[in-house]
Amino acid sequence: MPLSELLPTVNQLSHQDKLRLIHFLLLAVAREEGCSLEPSEENDSENTLLNQLASTKAVIWSPHAEREAVQALSDLLVAAKEAADA
Numbered sequence: 001m002p003l004s005e006l007l008p009t010v011n012q013l014s015h016q017d018k019l020r021l022i023h024f025l026l027l028a029v030a031r032e033e034g035c036s037l038e039p040s041e042e043n044d045s046e047n048t049l050l051n052q053l054a055s056t057k058a059v060i061w062s063p064h065a066e067r068e069a070v071q072a073l074s075d076l077l078v079a080a081k082e083a084a085d086a
Contacts, residue, residue, distance in 0.1 A: 013021065030036065035055075 010018070010021065
């Protein structure tokens with residue numbers, strides 16, 4: 001089923017069912033990535049989840065680490081303030 005057909009149905013779900021869907025999708029994607037977020041009987045689920053998350057690779061980009069990006073954002077803010085004051 002295409003996503004465009006599924007989204008109207010998802011919008012009709014209750015808040016609780018939307019949370020259940022998020023949980024289901026999170027577990028499904030984790031399994032596809034080779035991680036199991038299901039709690040194991042050997043370890044408590046919080047430590048298991050933290051260990052699995054620590055072992056995954058994630059790339060996080062922030063403009064704070066890029067001097068040019070910080071300057072560009074600053075210039076935009078100054079220009080927007082000047083335009084608002086004019």
